[in-house]
Amino acid sequence: MSNVYKKTDVILIGAGVMSATLGSLLKELAPEWEIKVFEKLADAGEESSNEWNNAGTGHAALCELNYTSEQADGSIDITKAVRINEQFQLSRQFWSYLVSSNLIHHPQEFIMPIPHISFVQGEKNVSFLKKRFEALSNNPLFQGMEYSDRPEKLKEWMPLVMKGRTSTEAIAATKIDSGTDVNFGALTRMLFTHLKSKSVEINYNHSVENLTRTADGSWEVKVHDIHSGKQEYHTANFVFIGGGGGSLSLLQKTGIPESKHIGGFPVSGLFMVCNNPEVVAQHHGKVYGKAKVGAPPMSVPHLDTRYIDRKKTLLFGPFAGFSPKFLKTGSNLDLINSVKPNNILTMLAAGVKEMGLTKYLIQQVLLSNEKRMEELREFIPNAKSEDWDIVVAGQRVQVIKDTEAGGKGTLQFGTEVVSSADGSVAALLGASPGASTAVHVMLEVLEKCFPQHIEEWESKIKEMIPSYGLSLVENPALFNEIHASTAQMLDLSKKELVYR
Template sequence: MSNRDNKTDVILIGAGIMSATLGTILKELAPDWEITMFEKLAKAGEESSNEWNNAGTGHAALCELNYTVEKADGTIDISKAITINEQFQVSLQFWSHLVHNKLINNPQDFITPLPHMSLVQGEQNVNFLKKRFEALSANPLFQGMEFSDDPKQLKDWIPLIMNDRSSDEPIAATKIDSGTDVNFGALTRMLFNHLEEQQVQLNYKHSVEDIKRTNDGRWELKIRNLEKGTVERHTAKFVFVGGGGGSLHLLQKSGIPEGKHIGGFPVSGLFMVCNNPEIVKRHHAKVYGKAKVGAPPMSVPHLDTRFIDNKKSLLFGPFAGFSPKFLKTGSMFDLITSVKPHNLLTMLSAGAKNMPLTKYLIQQVLLSKEKRMDELREFIPDAKSEDWDLVVAGQRVQVIKDTEAGKGTLQFGTEVVSAADGSIAALLGASPGASTAVHVMLQVLSKCFPEQMKEWEPKIKEMIPSYGLTLLENPELLQEVHTTTAEALRLTEKEQVNS
């Protein structure tokens, strides 16, 4: 064991999009700070941020029906959609800043313009979609959205989906061309390449085994070098735990009171990927449907054009699966070892309240390929089994905690848990996740570095012009942000990358 004291200012745990974003922002705001990163895998962006482990949707609430709720009086609540859209605009502004300052050279290597669509069937769902369209299209954040329930128009928009569709059931869709496909794996690797050039110490194949407070208020990490088998001790003034599903265990090891009474429930995802290039060419959009009754929000079915390694792909899913692992590369004991005396009642309450979710997951796990193909055929009526393969996507750990809604409430979102003194913060949760990484990391900074925020504010506003403002309340700024980010990120170019 090495007892050499390795001191640094900031330690980032995990080489995903969250750590990459926080490290990049900190290097802009405090270039003299020493930053060290530890990742147990061999390279960056290999777990939740990997391009095959997430949907690659730039989540801006343009097509995701679960972000707009129909209230008892029949009106549509778009408040969550507005919030998520505003948060994605923050990411676009920061990425544009990186392009302007040559920290990213080719934005098309990670972001591509792509129509976002919502598709529903049945009279009740069509009525809902029309009301949703009317509520959103009247809002400046969603300008350019179109609605159609005309099969001829829909065949022009989504020929693959409308081909051989024999049902007389009403069908409708909305379409907005300002959507994006984002390769978060590629973006993560770009940011870490930049951080390495900025003298950030990147340590791969290093697993954080323990974390505890020292007498002088610093955090000491016990870290195993997986190649050498040696154990090292590293200390820092501030620690960010961005280890995806692995964050919960490390948060618990820190012992901070804010980490008590929190549990996690792992859900794995599977996608069908098309292996027939001729079919891939016939679809060009992200098309989101409506989740089945009893299904969790993260299971909303969608047919996605994706751009991975400069190749056009077509994916359908997700299908939910279950594994007790908190990471794809995790342990089968992750779930059971996350249950502690302080969160036992929370976890048991969640189990009792979420029996429909448990039933749904069991049904999903037992689906045969043909049953999955039947679900795909609701989108592509003439889909053939031989044209589609099954791929296992990432693990997500849904947060369980005690809220005003009751004990053991399952949370569907992204959450920052930080110590009262701001010396440590951990990111938990799932969607919209990566799309809102910049907004979430600014939250981390305001919680953990309140004394520096005033000094940093001018630089933050330089990177993110809308910082501290609401775009919806500043229409001129909104228009400027839309124009400048589209230009910087080349989102106005409708170039299609062919396979």
């Protein structure tokens, strides 16, 4: 059987929201470039981007308590919260541009307005939440946030959470109405439909097996056509590896120096989904609590109103677990195969450092359904077992690397880009906040990998993303304008609040 050899300008590996975003940006900035996409599954957005495999929260640090930390002197550091909020504003702007340019349609099919609520119990946590509210509420990006520790007000905000609550323990919440629920699976599919209309070649059921540097500096990508069994060889000047948990192994195959001393730790997840429409109707919001001691940030418990398949639903979780797979559709050998001579010490150091996390994951794996119900009842006191089913969420791979601050084998809880010195290949690693900051992350890819084009692209980037290169927190008038315009374009305006 003959092999196939082809050349192109750009190859995107993985048909998730990251590749979709990068492809959409490049098609606006360099429409003449030829782009090919290779995805081993049968459709776009089937792994990490799928709506059942992530929280669907438009992560803007409006309710996620792990993005603000209490310092030794009792003050609250909001630096990370501000950064993540600004990054989400970039995504809103780009999505609005795509809608206004008629490149994608019906934004209500992928983004909906939903209140974001932080909910805590216990005197210590109430004190933390109040200080957090005071630190954030004067910031332009968080205007409209409310705080209350009065049960009557909390009943208005989250009646299902307060119904049947008999404990005398101190409780409090913050609420902001400008939050969003984002169906990243639907968005990903929309973006790939758009890319296909722009003559981007999308190859499903094609598994990338290897990447090799050629003599002229380009990359040869070995691809297996799952249906025909053919081996294909495609060369490109630039390759982006956006394969979710599968990105690490492909990055390692490039052999670039930047791929050394990096490992991955897989974490799986479960959500409980409500099957009783009467219960679903009683709740409207995303209610985030505090993570348990030793739990990874991605395991912050939350009770979420979600819009999936044009239907309002209610999810609680996630419950963390361990699987050696790096993808839901991956192999049980993924973790073992990721251990290389150059990262084994890094991995071992992480194992020693993260005994608390290991213990937590073991406890989570051993949880019975009744124990999960007990955790749910901290949010919904009257929850009934028969109203809730279990769904398997996505696999996430937390990056392990050597850092100056954390030393050898430090577990990273963010999203990061690893690229070669010459910018010819880049890979996206990590987890939350992930998809919410896709536009920010892909702009970083453009800046790292195409510095020679940024000056000529800058005016077009600013047309698509007006705040590009600017700080919204330092330009509240610009934030007001952008927040209002994107709310209107994305059909969020009825629920949005504007900073004054």
